[in-house]
Amino acid sequence: MFIAGNWKMNGTLDQARALARALAEQLPAGAPTTALFPPAPHLTAVLEEVADSPIFVGGQDCSPHPDGAHTGDVSAAMLVDLGARGVIVGHSERRTNHGETDAQVLAKVTAGMQAGIGVILCVGETLEQREAGQAEAVVRGQLAAGLPETLSGDAITIAYEPVWAIGTGKVATRDDMSTMHRMIRAWLREHRPALAETFILYGGSVKAANADDVFAADEVGGALVGGASLKSDDFLGIITAAMNA
Numbered sequence: 001m002f003i004a005g006n007w008k009m010n011g012t013l014d015q016a017r018a019l020a021r022a023l024a025e026q027l028p029a030g031a032p033t034t035a036l037f038p039p040a041p042h043l044t045a046v047l048e049e050v051a052d053s054p055i056f057v058g059g060q061d062c063s064p065h066p067d068g069a070h071t072g073d074v075s076a077a078m079l080v081d082l083g084a085r086g087v088i089v090g091h092s093e094r095r096t097n098h099g100e101t102d103a104q105v106l107a108k109v110t111a112g113m114q115a116g117i118g119v120i121l122c123v124g125e126t127l128e129q130r131e132a133g134q135a136e137a138v139v140r141g142q143l144a145a146g147l148p149e150t151l152s153g154d155a156i157t158i159a160y161e162p163v164w165a166i167g168t169g170k171v172a173t174r175d176d177m178s179t180m181h182r183m184i185r186a187w188l189r190e191h192r193p194a195l196a197e198t199f200i201l202y203g204g205s206v207k208a209a210n211a212d213d214v215f216a217a218d219e220v221g222g223a224l225v226g227g228a229s230l231k232s233d234d235f236l237g238i239i240t241a242a243m244n245a
Helices: 013-026 040-049 076-082 092-097 102-115 127-131 135-146 174-191 211-215 232-244
Strands: 002-006 033-037 056-059 086-089 118-123 156-160 200-202 222-225
Touching (some): 002 086, 002 232, 013 232, 040 056, 056 076, 086 102, 118 135, 127 135, 135 174, 156 174, 174 200, 174 211, 211 232
Parallel strands (some): 002 033, 002 222, 056 086, 086 118, 118 156, 156 200
16 A cells, blocks of 8 residues: 655645654554645755654655756756656646646656656546546556656656545545556556556545545555545544554
């Protein structure tokens, strides 16, 4: 299991430190792989707080470029230089709010790989696409467009996040999750065999209260957690559920 907390654009520096410290101190022995993705200005502080714990830290996005005149961007190499070990790419909020295309997502995945940082590639359909019967086709298209054809077992994790379930309180049914995660696993085995056994995370309003059901779905190898990762008790409850799955 792999549990990742995406803090998005939330929290002051003091709050980030306190949350990271609480998680580092209370992480149970035998916990699954656990990662935190704080806002970029808080990366160094969070890294300091979890330095003596198994928790690793990553960035919420990276530039497709290694350096240059790209005001406001953060390169994958800069994340590595800080001590970050992962980066989220292609999150639905980046695709929707910033108009990121599949080509841009692929460039960012490639940049992360080249920098030697672990990549979480997010895929998922909108409500309109699901209701039109296009959910699986959309996800297959995002996988094909977002993953380089040549892979050498690099650390890439897939996160399935139904866009209609993010921040809405809605959660896909166990059957919905199982069907999509099985499809993703089959696609990876056929088209990107180097990633055939990678984690496939579920991301969509995961909370301690529904985590048991999420982790019981076929091929769900963990969770990409949003709002519930901002409270230590909630996030630790999800981690405990993963340990019991």
